[in-house]
Each structure stands twice: as structure tokens, then as C-alpha cells.
Amino acid sequence: MQLIECPNCGKREEIEFHYGGQAHIAYPEDPAATTDHEWSDYLFFRDNPKGPFAERWYHGGGCRRWFNAVRDTTSYRFLAVYQPGERMPALPGTRVTR
Amino acid sequence: MTARRLPTGGSIDRGAPLAFRWAGTDLTGYQGDTLASALLGAGIDTIGSSVRLGRPRGITSAGTEESTALVQIEKPFPEPMLPATTVELAEGLAARGITGQGRLADRDDPARYDARHAHADLLVVGAGPAGLTAALAAARTGERVILADDDIRVGGSLLDYGETVEGVPGEQWAAGVLAELASLPNVRVLVRTTVFGIYDDGFVLAVEHRSDHLGAAARPGRSRERIWRIRTTTTVIATGGYERPIAFANNDLPGVMLASAAHTYLHRYAVLAGESVVLFTTNSTAYGAARALVAAGARLTIVDTRPEIPAGLDSGCRNLGIEVVTGHHVVTALGTDRVHGVTIAPRRAGGPHVAGASATIDCDLLLVSGGWNPVLHLFSQARGTLAFDERLQAFVAASEVRGFELAGLAAAESAGYDPADPFAFALHPVEGVWSIPLPADGDAGGSDTRFVDVQRDVTVSEILRATGAGLRSMEHVKRYTTLGTALDQGKTSGLLGSGVVAQELGISVAELGTTTFRPPFSPVGFAALAGADRGELYDPIRVTAIHPWHLAHGAEFENVGQWKRPWYYPLPGESLDEAVLRESIAARTMVACMDGSTLGKIDVRGADAAAFLDLLYTNLMSSLKVGSIRYGVMCGPDGMVKDDGTVIRLAEERFLVTTTTGNAAAILDWMEEWLQTEWPDLRVFAASVTEQWVTIPVVGPLSRAVVQQLAPGVDASAAAFPFMATRDAVIAGVDGRIDRISFSGELAFELNVPAWYGQAVWEAVIAAGEQHGITPYGTETMHVLRAEKGYPIIGQDTDGTLSPHDLGLGWAVSKKKPDFIGKRSFARAENTRPDRRHFVGLLPVDPEESIPEGAQIIASREVTIPMPMLGHVTSGYRSAALGSHFALALISAGRDRMGERLFAWSEGRVIAVTVTDSVLLDKEGTRRDG
């Protein structure tokens, strides 16, 4: 069982966490102004990269706080964790897709 | 009967005889025996028969790699298919060999199982000389060390072969190391403990066998097995090696044994496995066993596949009177019930083929050594890669894995290990001999008896059939033949299988590779894995503060998530249907009450609480007045209904939100997700208060009188206390709150008091209502009452693909708010299709005919499958108020079908129904105001 480093609590077992999908997908400023295409893109479409991926995680079994993490989807290693609202840290080989 | 216990020797405790029962016969062994060594000591070497072919099978090893000696334990508790070599002998043990398959217990296991967590800097797996050395070195530096071994004491191979370490006998040296380890507070030594799984980030699972060996002396309540959940920085794998067999005809006969096993039985258990012995080997390691057996009085002939053997061995054997036949192999083990001889033949130089005539040697024990496989299961589980070593003819570790170290031959050699004694465990180059050609004279009786996987009865021919079918990968061959999939998971047969396939395909074993090892290393009982989490402790049970009353009054319970909720309260002899009719009539005509405490309750407060709820709900909540209540619907961003409930404004900046029982935790999480990730600037706090409050709906035309009596300080009249209002109140002397909410359509008051006073207030309600015939009702009646009113239950009548409009809740969707979660999606083309499913009611043409939940809605009585499915029934009940069965359903364009005749199909029954509005009772809502 993997250890995940919560930025508030430190390393905890993965069963304490919930996965929250891709990070940095902002709720549109004015949903009514979006086209059907833009809105469905927000609702349903996410990246699926091989390698580093910025994700949202929720420490439901601990501090009950959401945070962001960069995780390598090939090795499952967490490369960085950071707070919601912060920019994704620059890591070698990573790119922010949105 | 050829195996026997010697009068002296071994590390068994002859002062502690143990009585046990084998296949109905009373036998005696000693403390320190395994079941296998005790059986051999008693002269028993045939255990059971094989699963597919029914061939007799004996004892082939002395440890976890055992592939033939499978036993059924009868006492102390039935357990199927354990290797006799891993069952520690205990007083009163009863077992028998199995014919193919074991048998599970036919009763509950009374033993306790538990689990412990442990943390370590270093975990050492295997307490042989390497493991002990590693553990001691780390322990002396102060590191937290855990040393685990599946044997009953530390020492590993030192217990088996009588080697010396640093000039002292191995057992004595191991005892000295153990004494030092035991004196250190930072060390935990776990024997009888099998490390069976390696997982991420140093997480390791092990199972400790804690009480079987103690028998009746075990302290009451001591767990039988314990799962250790170890988190370690570094793991040293010092698990030694397994000797491997060779595939020749009849190699599965009782009396055929690995050479090292015979050595172990002799040295450790003082059991001589045979008097007249043939040793068939491809390497030098088995010569130590030969020397020991001869010293114990056996006659022994060595058949070595190598054209010549190292000079030291050669002269040593001459001195001991051991005949060595070089350049030969065993072709067939002779015998039907057990081995009584072998035929041998010279090997053609450079190849495995028989050349020349065969000779016969009589024997009662045939030892085999095809070389050694390092035990790399745990390393492989840790995703370490393996490479084939030509000199050892075995797979060895090929990569480094973070957090893992290997102890073994390479470590020993790099430390300068170079045994002077030619009979010591020395790995001269091993000859890669896998299978021997079938004998020409048909000794094997026509069918191939060269077993590769003895436990699965997989022969060389079957593997060749797989390669003949075009399979080229060991993973495929494994699945085609079942090779390596038995209880022993191919511990001795896996590499042998690779060797046979490589030989057939004319490629090297290195090129072919081997299969991947996965947890568990050896079988682990489900009881151990479950630990204490079984029966009542399997999942928490949640009960309300009024639960004791429900129990005392004969309630039947329904599981709603983890909650136990009263389902109905049957009178003596009453059925569910009868009770529900009675309870619902009481609610519609007099007064009834229920325990609604499981309702999810969330306290939402803060300067922006109203703004937040406006974003969360489809309705406008900020306009709600203090003291008022509003029904609300919550959607996901996709516009699909997520939950519903009420919002009560307790103060300008404080709301109480209710959720469906099953969604309480999920909705709190949902709020947190939006507050933390999307709108962190909103000043809002949300906290669950579900368990803090008991909620008692008092329902029915006479409810006002009951509530007025309970809470005289509140004016309960229709004018003073209108529908969807809330009032602080002293209820039966307890400070609480009364909400005019109705989930039944009747005049209703929901009494809320702190949970501590829940049962007292409930009893006060029952007492106050007695004169009015108050009737407690359960969830089934609640469902009927709400369904008559067309109130959907989120999760029963919905499935995450329905908008508020589909459910007929368009009235609860604000048109004023610029945005809320889900609003934009209502305009999506998919969500405006006219043929979307609508929530409607159904009445059967025959009022006595029930409409089952899950029934499919079709347009014609004639059923021709496939046919268009218009929808399905989500709820179906019998209604006392309607005098008919009825149902709620989701039907394509249902609201455009009012009055239409459709049909519900359920398990072959076709029910004619009429489509109606989802609200079947009191559509004007006059009843709720009393």
C-alpha cells in the first residue's frame, strides 16, 4: 500500500485518500457564456498522459483537506504535492496542459 | 516401510513425545517435529493421491516448497490442503492425506485472528546465517529491526545440515545471535511467521502462526494467527534457495525426494528416509547429503550427469565407499506404489539423449538434485527483474530495487566465503538438466509420467503439447497447462518448466524467461486476512438513540447503509403487508410517528452561507426567511440530480441542511470539495450534526393535538405555525426544535431534540399520543406514504441520469439565479430531448395486481423480444389510501402519456397499467395543513 504525502499531515496510507481527477480545471467564470462544446469539454474531457500528471487528491481519512499533486502515471510516484490555488511546480519533463 | 527414526541425534525433544492421529491411527512424534518428519519417523512415506490422475504421492521436501505431501487437518480445526512439511506437530493433532482436494470446515471457526502494525528501519526475511548476520549488524547500530522466519526457531539451513559458522556448530552460533538480538529493545524476532507479500513503499504483510503448536496450553483468547502489517525502510531478503527436481519417468513416486530434504530429515529430525539410496544429481551440492546418509548407515549410489566430478568429491566418495556413476542419468523410477529401483543410462556427450543400454539399481529411496533456485519470490513481487545465471542454471536478481537488499550466495562470495570442505554446500557449475527422454522399453507404461508440476499432474508431454500449439511464452504455457498454479505456486516446478520449454524450442532459458511471482508467497487463510473484521465487527453498525425501544417493541429492521432502521413493527402474527397497511392507515387517519434520526444533517454557517447554498442548490436559498424551511434539489455540474432535502434557516448566517440517509457523508464531502477547491474565498463552515440530533416525525390528522400537548409553549395552530416553518421549542421538557415538514403529505411535525434525550422524548410522544391511537411506523410505511405523494427517493427512483425536470421538480429550479451547479447543463441538447424519461405514476388496471420494482415498461401486451423498452418501475407498493396497488416509474416522455395504457413486464408476467401523475394522493396539498 502506497504512502501519499498530505501537505498538511505528512505521509499517510493511500486508503485515507480519494482521487479527485485532473487538477487545474477551473469552473468556468460564466458558464452561461460557454458554448456547448466548451461546456462539455469542462464536464467530460480530461487529459490522460503517460508520465507526470497534475491531480487533485482529498485526504478524507485525515485532515479532510483537498490538495494538488503531480504523480507519475507510469510509476505511481508522487513527484510533488501543493495546495489548491497554487501553481503546479516546475518539474523536469512535465507540462501544464491547461 | 523404509524410513525410520534413529535412536539418537536430531534437534527434536525426545523428552516431549506428542500423540497424534494419522488417518485413524494413533502415532507418536516429538516436540520439534513437523507432521512430515513424524510420519517418516513412523515409517509412513505415502501421503495421499494426486488430483487429476489419482497417483500415489509421498513427501518430497522438508519445507514450504512441498508439492506432494498435502494433508487435511481434522483437529484442532478442519483445514484443507496444508503441506505436511509445514505443519508443526502438536499434541492431539489429527490429519490424513488428501486424495486430490481438501475439505473446508463445516462449522464456524471459533479461533481468534488479529492483526498488528509494526514499523522498522530494517526488515530481514529469513533467519538463516545470512539473515541473522544482517539483523545483528543493523541491531547493533540501534536501528529498529524486525527479523521474520517461517520456521519454529531461527537458524535456517544451519538447523538442516549441521554446518559450522565461525568455528562453532551452526545451531549453537544461531542461538548465540538470537540471545543478543533478544537482549536489544530495538529488535523484534518473529518465528513461525511467513512474509507473504511485498507492496509499495516498504509495506510488507506477514502471517504469524501463534497458537496451534501450543495445543491445549495456549492461553485462552490468544489469537491463532496474526497478520503483521509492517512498514519498513529497507528489506533484506535472505530466503535461501529451493532445490529443484528433474523430470524423469515416475519421478512422482513415493520414495522420490529432494536430496536436501533427506539431509534435513536426518540431521534435524533423526529420521533416515531410506536404507538403500540412489542419489541422482547434476551438481556437487547433494554430496553433503550423501555423506551424511552413509554415515548414518545407508548404502548409497550416486548417479551424476556430469562426465566427471571435482577431484575432492571423487576421492572423498571412494573413501566412504560410495559408488559414483558419472555421465549417467536416471531414466525411470521403478515401482507402482513406491520406488524400489531405478534404471539408468549413459548420457550422450553434450546432450540429454540416452545412448546405449540401461542398467538397473535397486533402492528404497531416490534422491534428486537438479540444482538450486534462489528464492526470489519477494524480490520479484517488489518488481525486481531476474536474469538467468548460466553457472548456477537458475534465475538470479538482475536489478536493484529501492529499499531491497539480497543476501545469498553472491553476498557470501563477495564476503570471501570459500568452503574448504568439498562436501560443504559448494556450487560448482551446475549442469542444466531438465527432462530425461522417455525410456525406449516402455517402462513408463505408455503414458508420460515425467512430472514437471507434480501437484497439477502436468507432464513434459503436456508442456510439449503447449509448445506444439505455438505457445512461446512461459506465461502462456502456464495458463495453457496450469503449470505452477497449484498450492505451491511452482516453487520447485516453475524453472523446471522453463527448462523443458527452452530445451524443446531450442533456445536458452535466459532467452525464454520465467513467470512472474505474485503475492501471496504461500497460502494464507481468509480467516487470518479477515482478522477480527468478521461477524458483527465486519462493518460498523449504526443505531439511533431510540434503538433500544425499537428492539423492545418487536421492530423488524432494515439495513440502510450501516444504519439499522425500523422497517415495520409487526403485531403478533402480522405479516409485513398487514403491518404496513395498519401503520399507513394510522398515519392517514389518526396519528403515527417514526424514528427519522438517520436523516443526514449538516450545519452550514458563515457570512457567505446563503450565497454558498445558492450555488449548491437549484433553488434560491438566500431569500429564505429566518424560521422558514425550503425543499431543495442539488445537482452535479452535469445537471443530474445528486440529492434532495430541506434547508432550514436557523439564523441569518446559519442553516441546517438535511440530506437523504445514505448521502449524508457524501454531501458533506461535496460541500467541502467546492468550498476548498473552487470557492475558497467564501466564508462558510460545514459540519455534520447527524448523530447529534434525534428526529421524530409526528404524522397524521391528530398530530397537532399530540404535539401541542408535548410542547405547550408553542402555538401549533395552522395560523401560528404554518407548513415549512421551524420553531424552537421545549418538547417534553427538553430544549429542541419543531419543523413543519411533511414527507408523507399529512399534517406533520418533526420533533428534533439532542440525541441524549432521544429515547425519553420518543417515549413521551408515545405516551401523549396513546389516547389518539398513536402508531409507530417503519421505513416501509414511510416509503408507501411518500410514494402516494410522488416524492422520489434519490438513489431508488433516480440513477444519476435524471435532471430535476425529468423528475417533475422543475418548480424547484430557480430562474432568477445567474448560476448554480448544474444550471448550464440544463441547456445541453441531450437534456432537452422530448423523449427523456419522466417520473410518473402507474395504476394497475386490476387494483389487486402488484407492479414489481424493476418491471420493464412496454407498449403492447404481446411480448416480442427484443422490443422497445419505454422505461422501468422504480417503486411499487400497495396503498390503503388508494385502495389499489400503484407504482412510480421512469418512462420515456411519460408526462405526455397521461391516461395512456401501457404494460409492465416482470419475470414473464404482463401487467396492464395506466399512466398517471406521480402525485396520486391529495395533489392540492390540503391534508398537510390539517
Ligand SMILES: [Zn+2]
Ligand atoms: Zn491530511
